[in-house]
Amino acid sequence: MVDRVADVWGGRTPHARDTPWPVRVDTHLDTGLAEPDVDRWVQSACVLCSNGCGCDIAVKDGRVVGVRGRAADVVNHGRLGPKGLYGSWQWNRTDRLTRPLVRDGAGRLVETDWDTAMGRVVQRSRELLATDAGALSHGFYTSGQLFLEEYYALAVIGKAGLGTPHMDGNTRLCTATAAAAMKESFGSDGQPGSYSDIEAADAIFLYGHNMAETQTVLWARVLDRVEGADPPRIVAVDPRLTKVAEAARATGGVHLAPVPGTNQALMNGLVREVIARGWIDEDYVRDHTQGYDELVATVEPYTPERVAETCRVPAEDVRRAARVFGTSERVLSTVLQGFYQSHQATAASCQVNNLHLLRGLLGRPGCGVLQMNGQPTAQNTRECGADGDLPGFRNWDNPDHVRELAALWNVDPIVIPHWSPPTHAMQIWRYCEQGSVRFLWISGTNPAVSLPELSRIRRILAQEGLFVVVQDGFLTETARFADVVLPAAMWGEKQGTFTNVNRTVHLSEKAVEPPGEARSDLDIFLDYARRMDFRDRDGNPLVTWAGPEEVFEAWKECTRGRLCDYTGLTYATLRGGSGIPWPVNDAAPGGTDRLYADAHFPTHADVCETYGHDLLTGGAIGAEAYRAKRPDGRAFLKAAEFSPPPEAPDEEFPFALTTGRTAYHFHTRTKTGRSRQLRRAAPDAWVELSAADARRLGVAEGDVVRVESRRGAVLAPARVGRGRDGVVFVPFHFGYFDAPGTDGSSPGGRPRAANELTPTEWDPVSKQPLLKVAAVRVTRVADATAPAPAPTTTASAPADPGAVPATTGGPDAEVTEEVAPVPPPTPPPTPAPQPGPAGTTSTGTSSGG
Ligand SMILES: Nc1nc2c(c(=O)[nH]1)N[C@H]1C(S)=C(S)[C@@H](COP(=O)(O)OP(=O)(O)OC[C@H]3O[C@@H](n4cnc5c(=O)[nH]c(N)nc54)[C@H](O)[C@@H]3O)O[C@H]1N2
Ligand SMILES: Nc1nc2c(c(=O)[nH]1)N[C@H]1C(S)=C(S)[C@@H](COP(=O)(O)OP(=O)(O)OC[C@H]3O[C@@H](n4cnc5c(=O)[nH]c(N)nc54)[C@H](O)[C@@H]3O)O[C@H]1N2
Ligand code: SF4
Numbered sequence: 117m118v119d120r121v122a123d124v125w126g127g128r129t130p131h132a133r134d135t136p137w138p139v140r141v142d143t144h145l146d147t148g149l150a151e152p153d154v155d156r157w158v159q160s161a162c163v164l165c166s167n168g169c170g171c172d173i174a175v176k177d178g179r180v181v182g183v184r185g186r187a188a189d190v191v192n193h194g195r196l197g198p199k200g201l202y203g204s205w206q207w208n209r210t211d212r213l214t215r216p217l218v219r220d221g222a223g224r225l226v227e228t229d230w231d232t233a234m235g236r237v238v239q240r241s242r243e244l245l246a247t248d249a250g251a252l253s254h255g256f257y258t259s260g261q262l263f264l265e266e267y268y269a270l271a272v273i274g275k276a277g278l279g280t281p282h283m284d285g286n287t288r289l290c291t292a293t294a295a296a297a298m299k300e301s302f303g304s305d306g307q308p309g310s311y312s313d314i315e316a317a318d319a320i321f322l323y324g325h326n327m328a329e330t331q332t333v334l335w336a337r338v339l340d341r342v343e344g345a346d347p348p349r350i351v352a353v354d355p356r357l358t359k360v361a362e363a364a365r366a367t368g369g370v371h372l373a374p375v376p377g378t379n380q381a382l383m384n385g386l387v388r389e390v391i392a393r394g395w396i397d398e399d400y401v402r403d404h405t406q407g408y409d410e411l412v413a414t415v416e417p418y419t420p421e422r423v424a425e426t427c428r429v430p431a432e433d434v435r436r437a438a439r440v441f442g443t444s445e446r447v448l449s450t451v452l453q454g455f456y457q458s459h460q461a462t463a464a465s466c467q468v469n470n471l472h473l474l475r476g477l478l479g480r481p482g483c484g485v486l487q488m489n490g491q492p493t494a495q496n497t498r499e500c501g502a503d504g505d506l507p508g509f510r511n512w513d514n515p516d517h518v519r520e521l522a523a524l525w526n527v528d529p530i531v532i533p534h535w536s537p538p539t540h541a542m543q544i545w546r547y548c549e550q551g552s553v554r555f556l557w558i559s560g561t562n563p564a565v566s567l568p569e570l571s572r573i574r575r576i577l578a579q580e581g582l583f584v585v586v587q588d589g590f591l592t593e594t595a596r597f598a599d600v601v602l603p604a605a606m607w608g609e610k611q612g613t614f615t616n617v618n619r620t621v622h623l624s625e626k627a628v629e630p631p632g633e634a635r636s637d638l639d640i641f642l643d644y645a646r647r648m649d650f651r652d653r654d655g656n657p658l659v660t661w662a663g664p665e666e667v668f669e670a671w672k673e674c675t676r677g678r679l680c681d682y683t684g685l686t687y688a689t690l691r692g693g694s695g696i697p698w699p700v701n702d703a704a705p706g707g708t709d710r711l712y713a714d715a716h717f718p719t720h721a722d723v724c725e726t727y728g729h730d731l732l733t734g735g736a737i738g739a740e741a742y743r744a745k746r747p748d749g750r751a752f753l754k755a756a757e758f759s760p761p762p763e764a765p766d767e768e769f770p771f772a773l774t775t776g777r778t779a780y781h782f783h784t785r786t787k788t789g790r791s792r793q794l795r796r797a798a799p800d801a802w803v804e805l806s807a808a809d810a811r812r813l814g815v816a817e818g819d820v821v822r823v824e825s826r827r828g829a830v831l832a833p834a835r836v837g838r839g840r841d842g843v844v845f846v847p848f849h850f851g852y853f854d855a856p857g858t859d860g861s862s863p864g865g866r867p868r869a870a871n872e873l874t875p876t877e878w879d880p881v882s883k884q885p886l887l888k889v890a891a892v893r894v895t896r897v898a899d900a901t902a903p904a905p906a907p908t909t910t911a912s913a914p915a916d917p918g919a920v921p922a923t924t925g926g927p928d929a930e931v932t933e934e935v936a937p938v939p940p941p942t943p944p945p946t947p948a949p950q951p952g953p954a955g956t957t958s959t960g961t962s963s964g965g
C-alpha cells in the first residue's frame with residue numbers, strides 16, 4: 117500500500133537499457149472497498165492527460181468506485197498516476213448538470229427539457245444563417261477532451277453542414293504548436309517517436325516539459341531507467357527547478373534555466389554548437405533534408421557566450437548540453453508548454469526537430485522526438501479537423517484534398533470552407549468581440565479560466581449580441597455566461613475512442629449511466645444535425661450515424677491512405693488487450709511503434725498537410741513556391757532568428773511571469789477539485805518566488821502578495837521556492853469558484869486566476885497564445901497566516917525544506933501497487949526501411965501518401 121499523494125510516482129522497478137519496462141499494476145478503490153466488492157471492471161483509458169494510460173473502471177451498484185491500470189497496455193504497463201487514481205472518477209457522483217438550462221424572462225438560468233433547449237439553439241442558428249453573414253456568424257470552440265467520434269461528427273457538421281471556417285479547439289492553447297512544428301519539419305502532423313524510445317535512449321532532453329508532474333506515469337518510466345543499469349543522462353530546459361531538473365543534475369546531464377521568452381536563442385545556440393563540432397550525419401542531411409545552408413547561416417551568430425547573455429545561463433552549460441546531444445548514441449527529446457506557449461513557439465520546437473534531423477536520430481529505437489500533447493484527446497481534435505484543419509491531415513490549400521472530402525461526404529466542394537486558412541481560436545474570440553460571430557458553441561472547455569486576459573474574455577462572453585451555448589458536465593465559470601447550457605455525459609458514461617501522444621488508440625467503454633438527462637456530446641451534435649436537417653448533394657441526410665461505432669467506421673474511410681491510417685482498427689480489435697498505435701492498415705496490421713524508419717517524410721506537395729510558413733513572421737508559403745522546392749520526401753531544416761518577447765520585464769513590471777501546473781490538479785479542476793485527496797494536496801492558489809527575490813521584497817513564506825500585470829492582478833500566498841531569480845510562477849488551475857460547483861467567488865472574492873495576468877498574443881505560425889511570458893510586479897500585502905497552499909513534493913517545494921509540513925494524502929489515499937511477474941507488453945514493430953525511388957511511398961506507413 118502506497119500513499120500516492122506523498123509518493124507521486126510510486127515504487128521503482130529499475131531495469132537496464134534495452135530491457136522491457138516491468139509491469140506494475142496500480143489500483144485505487146473507494147475507502148472500505150476491496151477488489152472482491154467490485155461488480156464489474158470496464159475497459160477504458162485515463163483522460164486526465166495526453167499519456168492515455170490504459171485502465172479498467174471499477175463499477176459497483178451502478179456507480180464508479182475506483183480504477184486499476186491495465187497490465188497489458190503498451191502505454192503504462194499497469195501504472196496510474198495521482199490524477200488517474202484519485203481524480204478520474206470521484207466527480208462522477210457529485211454536483212453534475214442533470215438537465216439543460218436556458219435563460220428565463222429575468223435572465224436567470226433555469227432548468228428545462230431537451231426539446232426546449234435544443235429548440236432555442238436551432239432557432240438562433242437558423243435566424244443567423246438567414247442573415248447575410250450566413251454560416252460565418254457561427255463559431256465552435258471545442259476541446260481536447262471529447263472522443264474521436266464526437267470531433268469527427270462536429271467537423272462534418274461544421275464543414276459540410278454549416279460551412280463555417282470558424283471552428284477550433286482549446287487545443288490551440290495546448291498542442292497547436294506540436295502540430296505546427298511537425299507540419300513545418302516533416303510535412304504532416306504525426307508523432308515520429310514512441311514511448312518505447314525511453315527503454316533505449318542514452319540521453320533524454322525535456323524542453324519546457326515538466327513531465328514529472330504532467331505525465332507522471334511517463335516520468336516513472338524514465339525514473340526506472342535512471343535508477344537501472346546504463347542510465348540515460350537527462351537534460352532539462354526549464355526556468356524552474358522541477359523534479360526533471362533535479363534528475364538532470366543527478367544523472368550528469370544539464371539543467372538549463374533560460375529566462376522565459378528566450379528559448380529560440382538557446383536552441384539556435386545548441387544547433388550551432390552541434391554543427392560547429394561536426395556532430396552531424398552528413399549523409400542523412402544530404403539525402404533526407406532541405407534547408408541546411410540557411411540553417412547554418414541563421415544560427416552562426418548564436419555563440420554560447422551570446423546565448424548566455426540572452427538566456428542568462430552559463431555558456432559552459434550550453435556547450436555541455438550540446439555535447440550530450442551530439443555525442444550520445446541515441447537521444448529522445450520531448451517538448452511541451454514551456455516551448456509551445458511562448459512567442460517563438462513553432463520556431464523553437466522546430467529546432468528540436470532540426471537537432472534530430474542533423475544527427476539522423478529518427479525512426480530508430482531510442483531516437484525519437486515527442487512533440488507532446490497535453491490533453492488526452494487533443495490528437496483526435498487535430499486528426500478529425502475539429503480544430504479547423506481538414507480531417508485526415510489534409511491540406512486546406514490543396515484542392516484535391518478538399519475534393520476527396522467532398523466525395524466522402526457527398527457534398528459540393530464549395531461547401532467546405534477552404535478559401536482561407538481555418539480561423540484559429542484567438543481570432544474566433546476576436547470575431548465574437550467585434551460582433552461578426554454571434555453564435556458561439558463551447559464544448560468541453562472552460563475559457564473563462566483558461567484563456568489569456570480573462571477580463572476581456574468575461575466581457576466577450578457577457579456581450580448581449582453573442583448567443584453562447586455551453587456543453588459541459590458542470591456549471592463552470594464559463595457556463596454561467598451561457599444562454600443555453602447542455603448537460604454532457606463524460607468519461608465512463610459514454611463509449612468512444614481516443615488517441616494519446618504516441619498515436620496509441622484506446623477504446624473507452626461506457627461503465628455507468630450518465631446522471632439525470634445528461635447526454636453524450638455525440639448524441640447532442642447528432643441531434644443538432646437532425647434538427648437542422650443538413651443534407652448532402654443528393655438531398656439525403658448528411659449524417660445518418662446512430663452511435664459511436666458507426667462514426668468510427670466512417671472515420672476509418674476518411675483516414676484511408678493518410679498518415680493517420682485507422683483502417684486496420686475496429687472496436688473489436690481494441691477490446692481485451694492493449695491500445696494500438698496508428699498507422700494500422702494492411703501494411704501494419706498490428707500498428708506502428710515509430711514513424712520515419714525509412715527517412716521518407718510526407719512532404720511531397722500532393723501529400724503534405726501544409727505548404728509551410730516563415731517561422732519568424734508566420735507568412736504562408738504558396739503552393740507554387742512549395743512545389744518548386746521539390747521536397748518530395750525530404751524533411752525541412754527550418755531556421756529563424758531569435759526575437760525578444762513582446763512583453764519583457766522593465767522598471768515598472770520587473771519580473772518575468774510564467775504559469776503552469778501542479779501534479780495534483782487538472783486545468784480548471786472541474787474533476788480534480790472534486791477529489792478529496794487532490795483537493796487536500798493543493799487546496800488553493802499560490803505564487804512562487806525565488807528565495808533571493810522574496811528576501812529583496814521582504815516576503816516570507818505564506819505572506820500574501822499581489823502580482824500585477826498590465827491587464828490584471830492576482831492575490832495569493834507566496835511560496836518562497838526554488839525557481840530562478842527574476843521569475844514568478846503562478847499555477848493556472850484556480851478560477852473564481854472556491855469549491856468548484858459552489859456559487860460564489862474565490863475565498864474573500866480575491867482574484868487568483870493566473871490568466872488575469874496573461875496577454876492576448878500568439879505565436880505567428882501555430883497561433884498558440886503566449887501563456888508563459890508576461891511582465892509583472894509583485895507587492896507584499898499581508899502577513900502569513902499559514903504556509904502557502906503549495907505542494908512540497910514537486911517543483912513547488914519550499915526553498916527551506918523544513919519550513920513547511922510535507923504534503924501527504926492520508927489514509928484514504930492508499931493505493932495498491934503490485935509488481936506483476938507477467939511479461940511486459942511488447943510494442944508493435946517499426947516498419948523496416950525499404951529501398952524505394954525518391955518521392956514515392958516506400959513503406960506505405962510513413963509517407964502518408
Ligand atoms: N498534473 C497535471 N498534468 C497535466 C495537466 C494538468 O493540468 N495537470 N494538463 C495536461 C495538459 S493539457 C498539458 S498541455 C500538459 C502540459 O505539461 P507541461 O508543459 O509539462 O506543463 P506546464 O506546467 O504548463 O509547463 C511546463 C514547464 O514549462 C516551464 N516554462 C515556463 N516558461 C518557460 C520558458 O520560457 N522556457 C522554457 N524552456 N520553459 C518554460 C515551466 O517552468 C514548467 O515547469 O500537461 C498535461 N498533464
Ligand atoms: N495561464 C495559463 N493558461 C493556460 C495554460 C497554461 O499553462 N497557463 N494551459 C492551457 C492548456 S495547455 C490547456 S489544455 C487549457 C485547458 O483549459 P480548459 O479546457 O478550459 O480546462 P478544463 O478544466 O480541462 O476544461 C474542460 C471542461 O470540459 C469539461 N468536460 C470534461 N469532459 C467532458 C466531456 O466529455 N464532454 C463535455 N462536454 N465536457 C467535458 C470539464 O468539466 C471542464 O469544464 O488551458 C490553457 N490555459
Ligand atoms: S499519467 Fe496521465 S493518463 Fe496516466 S494516470 Fe496520470 S493523468 Fe491519467
Ligand SMILES: [Mo]
Nearest residue numbers: 289290490491
Ligand atoms: Mo493542454
